[in-house]
Amino acid sequence: MKKIISLTKATMSNDMSLFKIYSKNNKLQKIAPLIIGFYLMIMIWFFANTLFEKVAPYHLQVYQLTIFAFSIVIMTFIEGIYKSGAILFKCKDDSILLPLPISKKTILLIRMFKFYLFEVLYNSLFLLPIMLAYIRWAGSLTITYFITSILFLLIFPIIPIILSCTIGVITSSVVANFKHKNAMQTVLSLIFLIGFLMIYTNIDSFLEYFIKNIANINEILTKIYYPIGMYLKLLTNFQIIDVIKLLLVHSIIIVIFISILEKFYFKINSKTMVVRAYKNKTNNVYKVIAHNQRYSLIKKELSTFFNTPVLIINAGFALVLYLLIVLYITIKIDGIMNILTNIEGIKITKEILLKNSSIYIFLLVSMTSFLTSITNSSISLEGKNINILKVLPIKPTRLLLAKIESYLIVTTIPLWLGIIILYIRLKLSLIDTFLLLLLAILLPLISHLIGLLVNIKYPKFDATNQTEIVKQSMSSFLSVMIGMLLIALTYSIVGPQIGKIKPHIILSLAILISSIINIILSVILIKIGVKEFNKLSI
Amino acid sequence: MIEIKNVTKKYGDKKALDNISFTVNDGEIFAFIGHNGAGKTTLIKSIVGIHDFEEGDIIIDGVSIKENPLECKKKIAYVPDNPETYEHMKGIDYLNFICDMYEIDQETREKNIKKYASIFEIEDKLTDTIESYSHGMKQKIVLIAALAHEPDILIMDEPFVGLDPKAVFDIKKILNEMIKDKKIVFYSTHILDVAEKLCSRVAIIKNGKIIKSGSMKEIKGDKSLEKVFMELEAEK
Numbered sequence: 001m002k003k004i005i006s007l008t009k010a011t012m013s014n015d016m017s018l019f020k021i022y023s024k025n026n027k028l029q030k031i032a033p034l035i036i037g038f039y040l041m042i043m044i045w046f047f048a049n050t051l052f053e054k055v056a057p058y059h060l061q062v063y064q065l066t067i068f069a070f071s072i073v074i075m076t077f078i079e080g081i082y083k084s085g086a087i088l089f090k091c092k093d094d095s096i097l098l099p100l101p102i103s104k105k106t107i108l109l110i111r112m113f114k115f116y117l118f119e120v121l122y123n124s125l126f127l128l129p130i131m132l133a134y135i136r137w138a139g140s141l142t143i144t145y146f147i148t149s150i151l152f153l154l155i156f157p158i159i160p161i162i163l164s165c166t167i168g169v170i171t172s173s174v175v176a177n178f179k180h181k182n183a184m185q186t187v188l189s190l191i192f193l194i195g196f197l198m199i200y201t202n203i204d205s206f207l208e209y210f211i212k213n214i215a216n217i218n219e220i221l222t223k224i225y226y227p228i229g230m231y232l233k234l235l236t237n238f239q240i241i242d243v244i245k246l247l248l249v250h251s252i253i254i255v256i257f258i259s260i261l262e263k264f265y266f267k268i269n270s271k272t273m274v275v276r277a278y279k280n281k282t283n284n285v286y287k288v289i290a291h292n293q294r295y296s297l298i299k300k301e302l303s304t305f306f307n308t309p310v311l312i313i314n315a316g317f318a319l320v321l322y323l324l325i326v327l328y329i330t331i332k333i334d335g336i337m338n339i340l341t342n343i344e345g346i347k348i349t350k351e352i353l354l355k356n357s358s359i360y361i362f363l364l365v366s367m368t369s370f371l372t373s374i375t376n377s378s379i380s381l382e383g384k385n386i387n388i389l390k391v392l393p394i395k396p397t398r399l400l401l402a403k404i405e406s407y408l409i410v411t412t413i414p415l416w417l418g419i420i421i422l423y424i425r426l427k428l429s430l431i432d433t434f435l436l437l438l439l440a441i442l443l444p445l446i447s448h449l450i451g452l453l454v455n456i457k458y459p460k461f462d463a464t465n466q467t468e469i470v471k472q473s474m475s476s477f478l479s480v481m482i483g484m485l486l487i488a489l490t491y492s493i494v495g496p497q498i499g500k501i502k503p504h505i506i507l508s509l510a511i512l513i514s515s516i517i518n519i520i521l522s523v524i525l526i527k528i529g530v531k532e533f534n535k536l537s538i
Numbered sequence: 539m540i541e542i543k544n545v546t547k548k549y550g551d552k553k554a555l556d557n558i559s560f561t562v563n564d565g566e567i568f569a570f571i572g573h574n575g576a577g578k579t580t581l582i583k584s585i586v587g588i589h590d591f592e593e594g595d596i597i598i599d600g601v602s603i604k605e606n607p608l609e610c611k612k613k614i615a616y617v618p619d620n621p622e623t624y625e626h627m628k629g630i631d632y633l634n635f636i637c638d639m640y641e642i643d644q645e646t647r648e649k650n651i652k653k654y655a656s657i658f659e660i661e662d663k664l665t666d667t668i669e670s671y672s673h674g675m676k677q678k679i680v681l682i683a684a685l686a687h688e689p690d691i692l693i694m695d696e697p698f699v700g701l702d703p704k705a706v707f708d709i710k711k712i713l714n715e716m717i718k719d720k721k722i723v724f725y726s727t728h729i730l731d732v733a734e735k736l737c738s739r740v741a742i743i744k745n746g747k748i749i750k751s752g753s754m755k756e757i758k759g760d761k762s763l764e765k766v767f768m769e770l771e772a773e774k
Contacts, residue, residue, distance in 0.1 A: 286630035296638035307626035393611035
């Protein structure tokens, strides 16, 4: 037991350093993440309050609470699909842990535990404010509510993690046999992710049934996902026997999963670590080609991007979703119009929708842009290679600009593609289309500049795997929060103006504001970012 | 010429380098020795521009690294103690990348890559990704990258670690060729008998301070470098 505690402590001290802050002197740097985390929780609290208020007259607060919890379970599962492969396999600490006289099951357990602990912390950011908001609307509350809520904060991530780890193991075992492992890992994870999203968004008939049978919601939730149903049951009728049953079920699931996985985990792991030098037998001749610095730096950045599956999936998620929405709009525009114009209480006509379609596209582009901050990991992903860059005779500004330029290519191309498709389908005006194309550069640029600045300030060079950098670092956390704030701001400012101000004026103003923001951020990058970059070293 | 003038580098309150001064002249192979944690890597990283330092200056051919780092970096090649490369790149892509950064023309890079890849017997591996390389092969690719842009100053941190005997022999030969062209080779090492035979000058660092520096003859006298080093280490 002492061994396990010591091992857990050692791995946690390195891997769970989400809140590791490098500067000891800068108070703002220390407080900023806490402020942003707190801000996020308040935002969620307000959001939850609004929804509880709406369902309160129908006495559906408890169902609303379980729906919130279910959404977070889904989020954990989706995230887990692309995180699990990198968390379980090809870990940098393999060379430390595997030679140690500890059972392989222990190593596997520790890795799963790390994943679990992070998800508990991450989910708490969302669930805690929701659970607190519920107190106001629940009427009378007993101590069992708090016990149940705390218990479920710990229980909820278990099954999504086990399911996503199963997918992670399947993809990794398939990928291990391929030449281009990273590309295969990306493709398979995306297939699982998109597949799940398609199933999840095509459950209209199920939702219909769900709404009609609201009285049997407990039964339905239990059928969909046992812990959610049990959560609802315990909230309404707390029985200690149910708690024991719940803990027992989860314990059995964990034991079965670990026992099965243990049998072939290390075989797959060692296979994924093997890097074979595949050769084209007829072409073994190397080419020496000179390029300019800028081209070469962009090529290097793109090569890093396309060789980091978790980064592609993380960035690709919003972009793929954007393209899917564009395709959906293109195919089902009439259906969408009918639904929107028939919503009770909202007076909207097809003409108004079409007239303002460029604004809706702008909102879609802004959401995609602010959710796609690839640069927030670009410094951390350099790892020890940051020293290579620092030795090179290139200005730091040039290095940082290359990162921005590379990721602008990645984001702008799909955004442009979507705008052009919608221009053709919705017959947008040329001026609006041109303004949208410009915004598809300016908005991701804001996101990339913020991501890069945050990553320079909060780099993570000691990660055991790339997932920790891309998904579990202070830098990615902060940029996601800032991105969400920007989305909320854009929607709250632009939303009320739709129909009141002409679309091209709104778009022009958006260009003006985003240009100013970009200029300010660029100045900060050149003046402060470069200074901070020069301080980085391993 | 490398002039290290009163360089002090602190980690918090601890001085990693304490008022270090010495000079490395053109055409010298300079050995920099000291126990683990003495400050060797810290000084090397300060010379090549990875670390900033609080006091003093480092002058490369009359140019301050603090005032004009790019001009200094153009003259330097650095080989770290652990071969740091972009693992997902092919060997040749990495070499092209480094040459692009130093703006080396097509002819020069072609000549040098061919020459050094052939010396280190790695020509047929250049089309493989670096992640498939062994530690020694990675070390070789870093060495080729360092030599391909014909640096005036070659700075190496433990360059012989992980290399096979033939590669060590080849490097020694290359270093001797470099000093014939009046270039500078500055390297840290723990292999004292190689340093003794190869280097014309030496500096010994202990707890961030240079405790001895000078020509190899002056430092060791009739004793071996190992013996001198052990005696100095034993002193409080």
